[in-house]
Amino acid sequence: MTGTMSAGVAVTAAIDQLRQALGELDHAIDMRFERERDSAELEGEVRRTHADRSRLAQELDQSEFRANRLEEVNREVSRRLVTAMETIRAVLDR
Template sequence: MTGEATLKEVLARLGRAMDTLDAAVAARLEQEQDYSEAEAEAQRLNADRARLAQELDNSEARGDRLEEANKEVSRRLVTAMETIRAVLDR
């Protein structure tokens, strides 16, 4: 009977060990899934950052062009006003 009791104990321990192993594997798979999701989110954020950086560069370039156009318009207005004053002074 001791052999049977020992075999039952060994089988019970083996069952508990298998349950522990199953739980560890499940936890590891869940952790890998979480890591994969976090990595995918990081890639999405990097893509968004790159897109936003490009949009910012484009906006800054447009702002520079508008500033140059504004300076040119201002210069032309000053020239036109000076011409009008010169004509009125004659």
């Protein structure tokens, strides 16, 4: 009977070890999926950051264009004001 009991204990121990190994494997798989999910989230954030950067660069270019255009218009308005003041002076001097 001792041989049968020790064989039963050995089987039980082997089953316990197998359960423990399966639990560890399950945990390792969960960790791998979590890392992959985190990696995918990070990649998505990087893509969104690049898209935001591109959009902001485009908006900056548009703002610089508008600023340059306003500067040109300002110079033209100043030139016309000078011409108008000179014309008024010439009329008043007559």
